[in-house]
Amino acid sequence: xxxxxxxxxxxxxxxxxELFEQSYEQMAAGAFSAALASVDKGLDxxxxxxxxVATQRGTLWGQEGIGGNTVPSAIGLSxxxxxxxxNACPSGSDAFxxxxxxxxxxxxxxxxxxxxxxxxDKSTQEGLLARAAAGHPLYNRGETAPVLFAPxxxxxxxxxxxxxxxxxxxxxxxxxxxxxxxxAHFQSEITVEQVLASPMVCSPLRLLDCCPQTDGxxxxxxxxxxxxxxxxxxxxxxxxxxxxxxxPYLHEKSTFVGLPATTLASGRAYEMAGVGPRDLDMAExxxxxxxxxxxxIEDLGFVEKGKGGPxxxxxxxxxxxxxxxxxxxxxxxxxxxxxxxxxxxxxxxxWQLREEAGERQVAIRQGFALQHNVGGRGSGVSVVNILTxxx
Amino acid sequence: MxxxxxxxxxxxxxxxxxxxxxxxxxxxxxxxxxxxxxGTVAVCDSxxxxxxxxxxxxxxALEAAGITAEQVSGLWWGTARxxxxxxxxxxxLSATLGLGRECGGALVSGSxxxxxxxxxxxxxxxxxxxxxxxxVVTSDALVPGLGTAGETTTGAGAAAxxxxxxxxxxxxxxxxxxxxxxxxxxxxxRAMPAVDRYRADGGGxxxxxxxxxxxxxxxxxxxxxxxxxxxxxxxxxxxxxxxxADPDGKLAGAVAKRLGAPLSSTPVYGALGDAGAASAxxxxxxxxxxxxxxxxxxxxxxxxxxxxxGRATAVVLDAARPVxxxxxxxxxxxxxxxxYAEALRARGQLEPMDDPIQMGLPPGGAAFVRGNPEMLGLxxxxxxxxxxxxxxxxxxxxxxxxxxxELEVVSLAxxxxxxTFVVNQTMPPPFQAPLPLVIIDxxxxxRLMVQGSPADAAALDIGDEVTLSLRRYALERGIPVYGYKxxxxxxxxxxxxxxxxxxxxxxGKEGGS
Numbered sequence: 001x002x003x004x005x006x007x008x009x010x011x012x013x014x015x016x017x018e019l020f021e022q023s024y025e026q027m028a029a030g031a032f033s034a035a036l037a038s039v040d041k042g043l044d045x046x047x048x049x050x051x052x053v054a055t056q057r058g059t060l061w062g063q064e065g066i067g068g069n070t071v072p073s074a075i076g077l078s079x080x081x082x083x084x085x086x087n088a089c090p091s092g093s094d095a096f097x098x099x100x101x102x103x104x105x106x107x108x109x110x111x112x113x114x115x116x117x118x119x120x121d122k123s124t125q126e127g128l129l130a131r132a133a134a135g136h137p138l139y140n141r142g143e144t145a146p147v148l149f150a151p152x153x154x155x156x157x158x159x160x161x162x163x164x165x166x167x168x169x170x171x172x173x174x175x176x177x178x179x180x181x182x183x184a185h186f187q188s189e190i191t192v193e194q195v196l197a198s199p200m201v202c203s204p205l206r207l208l209d210c211c212p213q214t215d216g217x218x219x220x221x222x223x224x225x226x227x228x229x230x231x232x233x234x235x236x237x238x239x240x241x242x243x244x245x246x247x248p249y250l251h252e253k254s255t256f257v258g259l260p261a262t263t264l265a266s267g268r269a270y271e272m273a274g275v276g277p278r279d280l281d282m283a284e285x286x287x288x289x290x291x292x293x294x295x296x297i298e299d300l301g302f303v304e305k306g307k308g309g310p311x312x313x314x315x316x317x318x319x320x321x322x323x324x325x326x327x328x329x330x331x332x333x334x335x336x337x338x339x340x341x342x343x344x345x346x347x348x349x350x351w352q353l354r355e356e357a358g359e360r361q362v363a364i365r366q367g368f369a370l371q372h373n374v375g376g377r378g379s380g381v382s383v384v385n386i387l388t389x390x391x
Numbered sequence: 392m393x394x395x396x397x398x399x400x401x402x403x404x405x406x407x408x409x410x411x412x413x414x415x416x417x418x419x420x421x422x423x424x425x426x427x428x429x430g431t432v433a434v435c436d437s438x439x440x441x442x443x444x445x446x447x448x449x450x451x452a453l454e455a456a457g458i459t460a461e462q463v464s465g466l467w468w469g470t471a472r473x474x475x476x477x478x479x480x481x482x483x484l485s486a487t488l489g490l491g492r493e494c495g496g497a498l499v500s501g502s503x504x505x506x507x508x509x510x511x512x513x514x515x516x517x518x519x520x521x522x523x524x525x526x527v528v529t530s531d532a533l534v535p536g537l538g539t540a541g542e543t544t545t546g547a548g549a550a551a552x553x554x555x556x557x558x559x560x561x562x563x564x565x566x567x568x569x570x571x572x573x574x575x576x577x578x579x580x581r582a583m584p585a586v587d588r589y590r591a592d593g594g595g596x597x598x599x600x601x602x603x604x605x606x607x608x609x610x611x612x613x614x615x616x617x618x619x620x621x622x623x624x625x626x627x628x629x630x631x632x633x634x635x636a637d638p639d640g641k642l643a644g645a646v647a648k649r650l651g652a653p654l655s656s657t658p659v660y661g662a663l664g665d666a667g668a669a670s671a672x673x674x675x676x677x678x679x680x681x682x683x684x685x686x687x688x689x690x691x692x693x694x695x696x697x698x699x700x701g702r703a704t705a706v707v708l709d710a711a712r713p714v715x716x717x718x719x720x721x722x723x724x725x726x727x728x729x730x731y732a733e734a735l736r737a738r739g740q741l742e743p744m745d746d747p748i749q750m751g752l753p754p755g756g757a758a759f760v761r762g763n764p765e766m767l768g769l770x771x772x773x774x775x776x777x778x779x780x781x782x783x784x785x786x787x788x789x790x791x792x793x794x795x796x797e798l799e800v801v802s803l804a805x806x807x808x809x810x811t812f813v814v815n816q817t818m819p820p821p822f823q824a825p826l827p828l829v830i831i832d833x834x835x836x837x838r839l840m841v842q843g844s845p846a847d848a849a850a851l852d853i854g855d856e857v858t859l860s861l862r863r864y865a866l867e868r869g870i871p872v873y874g875y876k877x878x879x880x881x882x883x884x885x886x887x888x889x890x891x892x893x894x895x896x897x898x899g900k901e902g903g904s
Contacts, residue, residue: 125819128817128819129819129822136758136762136783136785136786137752137754137758137759137762137766137872138762138766138864138872138874139782139783139839139840139841140840141842141864141865141872141874142815142818142822142826142828142842143828143840144815144817144818146813146815146817147813147815147828150813151811151812151813151828151830152811154811154812154813154853155810155811155853158811158853199816200814200816201815201816201817202813202814202815202816202817203813203814204813205813247791249786249840250830250840251782251830251838251839251840252781252791252838253830256810256811256830
């Protein structure tokens with residue numbers, strides 16, 4: 001594969017949360033400003049010649065079916081080339097992948113990848129039911145978001161002896177990390193006991209096993225590696241990426257102890273980057289539910305299949321662990337504004353690789369970070385991006 | 392009216408079903424501050440209706456009769472409460488039973504007499520030689536007006552009978568050539584234009600306008616007595632006992648007393664309440680079961696009388712031996728006792744003020760037009776290359792196993808084991824928590840995700856054996872949406888509400904009210 005090397009030269013996000021006071025447009029403008037402000041040597045916004053927008057849930061704020069023109073107008077770039085990407089929970093990470101390919105192709109020089117999502121302009125109940133009868137009129141009726149992952153927890157517990165405490169340890173770790181992240185939706189410590197005492201949402205997942213419904217936006221500026229030093233002396237490079245699919249409905253899954261799309265996507269990303277799981281200094285992975293992070297660290301090859309529970313309980317994925325996972329607080333604490341999620345994760349990777357993550361900074365030894373999302377009906381889409389600070 | 396002698400038809404098998412819930416009369420009385428009331432009545436859960444009850448009873452009857460769906464020439468369905476007051480009720484039920492698009496028959500409605508009228512219609516088609524095997528299903532789940540006396544008497548239930556035409560010049564039906572366990576041998580109808588129980592066009596609940604004593608003395612007792620006597624007067628053997636549709640638990644006894652033979656259907660009313668259009672056949676099934684008659688008469692010449700809308704019809708059955716599938720109706724299962732409020736909610740008489748959150752696709756839309764046959768008939772698409780079954784066919788133009796494009800539509804197995812599951816506890820209306828969602832590996836190798844029974848929520852586990860039963864998933868924008876739900880075979884509660892077949896498995900569960 002021959003492609004021009006791509007660099008991240010700026011990244012930023014807004015404080016995540018229930019942002020009732022901010023419009024979609026205001027959130028987008030906030031994220032773009034943050035990204036511009038992060039460019040070490042400055043970047044005139046007129047230099048941006050293409051925008052890729054990730055917004056997944058237009059239905060949640062009355063903007064379904066809109067195109068990509070809302071964001072350029074909101075951020076003062078009306079007229080610029082813009083495309084909107086909707087690819088389930090990996091919408092943001094896929095927008096990044098596409099943005100990287102656009103730069104790599106040489107067609108555009110400076111590309112803004114921006115994810116914006118309004119999750120709370122409608123009631124939480126409507127958000128919950130938004131997908132409960134989408135798709136086939138019958139076969140996924142009642143399938144709220146937790147239903148997509150809870151059957152995997154049931155089966156993982158059955159086959160590997162994974163315990164509720166192991167699941168809870170993921171939430172405890174990520175809430176701890178969230179306390180160290182000023183952008184996180186939740187910034188409070190929780191205990192295993194609190195997780196196990198929280199209300200049952202969708203057995204075996206309890207309230208604190210689930211990510212919140214969060215509004216948010218995040219933005220990244222990409223350019224070619226050749227031009228990167230015009231903007232910063234500490235660029236971060238795109239080392240590789242992969243996207244993969246699986247059958248969409250739960251009853252079509254070949255396994256309930258793993259997400260094959262993640263394995264496929266990460267295999268492609270590792271191959272493209274020429275690295276393996278052991279070369280990573282940290283990872284931001286899709287932890288919409290605690291079980292998801294356990295599945296992820298197995299499917300991404302960080303631990304053996306079936307060992308994700310014990311590894312989490314024993315601190316292997318903590319900030320000072322063997323492979324720190326979700327130092328930002330993850331979806332569980334930082335929040336999951338769907339289109340923005342992947343780009344916010346990549347922003348965390350950018351901070352970590354530049355060693356600018358403050359109290360939650362992990363040790364950077366080999367210079368590689370991985371970002372991952374999985375989602376869509378039946379977790380049928382996964383995107384993995386690998387960043388590096390190594391030239 | 393009768394011009395030519397009645398041609399008998401063979402009874403090949405029967406089946407009965409009761410809904411899942413039971414409401415105590417005393418709880419109704421307590422709610423209205425009107426004191427007492429005895430016994431319980433059967434009530435449909437929110438995912439049950441006359442169609443799902445009919446499906447249960449019909450399947451039980453077909454299985455008992457040893458008749459396949461392909462052999463059935465017509466479906467006659469009698470109910471005062473078809474799921475669509477005007478709409479595709481018969482086509483839906485026919486699709487769920489796999490009867491095929493060419494299936495004949497009729498939907499009979501209009502009053503509680505609909506059940507026995509459906510039986511007469513099927514009988515006529517067989518006698519005329521226009522059908523060889525007829526499936527007669529009667530089901531009802533009346534909704535009594537709030538605060539009316541009907542709340543403590545109105546029940547629900549279903550009964551099905553598979554009838555076969557007699558081969559020319561033979562004592563055996565053409566369907567299987569074996570001597571039938573029983574034959575329908577005589578019938579008589581009498582009418583009187585009197586308003587009693589009624590529901591206006593578009594009305595939600597049924598009301599009673601009659602003066603109780605007037606109805607008893609001038610309408611019900613004389614009319615049913617006349618019909619009952621008429622079948623005896625035709626020269627056949629007089630019935631040794633009568634099963635009689637009973638609106639209040641007292642009227643039937645008065646008729647039997649006039650007819651001079653014991654009433655066999657007392658336990659039917661006791662178990663279910665007034666099952667409307669299903670009452671007459673439920674009584675017949677109960678009476679022809681071994682040990683089913685309260686008089687201990689068992690098989691023999693037995694009569695039943697159906698009533699509704701000012702018409703009464705008596706039918707006589709001559710049973711040589713116990714009819715396949717017949718078991719006492721009071722052994723259909725105890726059901727789950729619910730509060731008055733829960734019963735009202737289940738019947739749709741207690742609704743939240745807020746509009747329910749609407750689902751993505753309207754049930755009248757194209758997705759349902761495409762999807763109804765495969766949802767109601769439970770179809771999959773089997774790959775001719777690798778044998779994998781992808782479900783449902785409409786969304787699988789290629790195989791999920793190998794990507795092959797040559798697929799054939801197959802009917803899926805109805806039993807399987809739990810691969811994995813969840814119990815959803817956070818379901819805003821229109822859903823009700825706890826809602827199990829179960830991924831099942833069916834016996835034929837297909838995999839399916841369906842809703843499970845709330846009653847199984849606590850005990851459900853990986854590897855559990857489950858059976859699929861038709862239920863009403865939703866009543867959406869006024870339109871019922873049907874699909875299959877998974878029930879633990881070893882559940883604490885009869886797996887499909889209660890059917891004759893499962894009641895036998897659940898020995899020791901009998902009780903009755």
